[in-house]
C-alpha cells in the first residue's frame with residue numbers, strides 16, 4: 209500500500225513522515241492553511257531521501273505558474289486539483305515528472321488512471337484538505353483501473369476500513385494526521401502509516 213502524507217510544512221513533519229515509512233510527501237503550493245512558499249518547500253525537499261516521492265500540490269493555477277513553482281521547489285511530482293482540461297496535463301508533460309490528477313468521486317465516475325496522461329489518479333472528497341470523509345461506496349462496483357489513491361477524511365482510525373471498502377492502490381492524508389488545522393502530529397503520522405500498511 210502506497211502512502212502519501214500531504215500538507216507538510218516543517219522539517220519535523222518531514223522527518224516524522226520519512227521515519228514512519230511514507231512513500232510520498234506533499235507540499236501545498238496553493239491557497240491553503242498548509243501553504244508553503246516554494247523556497248521553503250525546496251529546503252524541506254532536501255531532507256527527503258530519494259526513495260520517497262516529493263509532490264507539489266496545486267489547485268487551478270496556470271501551467272506557467274506550476275512550472276515555475278515546481279522548478280523553484282525542486283519536487284519530483286506534481287498534483288493538480290480542480291477542473292483541469294486534458295490540455296493542462298499535456299502542457300506539463302514536458303516537465304518529465306509524474307503528474308497526479310486529483311478529483312472527486314462524483315467527477316471521477318468512470319475515470320481511469322491515465323485518461324489525461326497522468327501517472328496517478330487521486331480520488332478525494334469534494335473539498336480537498338478539509339478532512340471530510342465521503343462514502344467510499346460511491347465508487348460502486350467499478351473503481352478506477354490503474355494506480356489510484358484514496359483520500360478525503362482518512363485517519364489512523366478509519367484507513368483500514370477505507371482500504372477494505374475501496375481497494376485503492378494507495379492512500380493520501382492530511383487533516384487526519386494533524387493535532388490542529390495545519391499542524392501535523394508525528395505520532396498520528398506513524399499510526400496512519402502503520403494502519404495503512406498493515407490493512
Ligand SMILES: O=C(O)c1ccccc1NCC(=O)[C@H](O)[C@H](O)COP(=O)(O)O
Nearest residue numbers: 214240336337338339360361381382383
Ligand atoms: O491540504 C490542503 O489544504 C489542500 C488545499 C488545496 C488543494 C489540495 C489540498 N490538499 C491535497 C491533499 O492531497 C490532501 O491530502 C487531500 O485532499 C486529503 O485531505 P484530508 O481530507 O484533509 O485528509
